[in-house]
Amino acid sequence: xxxxxxxxxxxxxxxxxxxxxxxxxxxxxxxxxxxxxxxxxxxxxxxxxxxxxxxxxxxxxxxxxxxxxxxxx
Numbered sequence: 001x002x003x004x005x006x007x008x009x010x011x012x013x014x015x016x017x018x019x020x021x022x023x024x025x026x027x028x029x030x031x032x033x034x035x036x037x038x039x040x041x042x043x044x045x046x047x048x049x050x051x052x053x054x055x056x057x058x059x060x061x062x063x064x065x066x067x068x069x070x071x072x073x
Contacts, residue, residue, distance in 0.1 A: 008062070012054045019047045 023043050030036055056062040 009054065009057045012050055012057060016047065016050045016054065019043055019050065023047070 023040065026036060026039060026043070030039075053062070
């Protein structure tokens with residue numbers, strides 16, 4: 001992986017860990033609130049989307065998307 005790709009991957013890894021940390025805190029402290037399920041569903045969606053980005057970073061698909069977007073400008 002080139003340096004920028006590695007930095008991007010590490011950034012998405014930190015984001016993923018942050019979301020999981022929030023989910024854990026929500027489960028531990030706020031699971032009795034009525035909004036809990038809605039928030040957890042939203043965080044699950046965010047986690048899945050970050051995972052999709054991370055997979056694109058690993059496979060190099062993200063680089064292809066950047067090249068396509070730059071060529072359209």
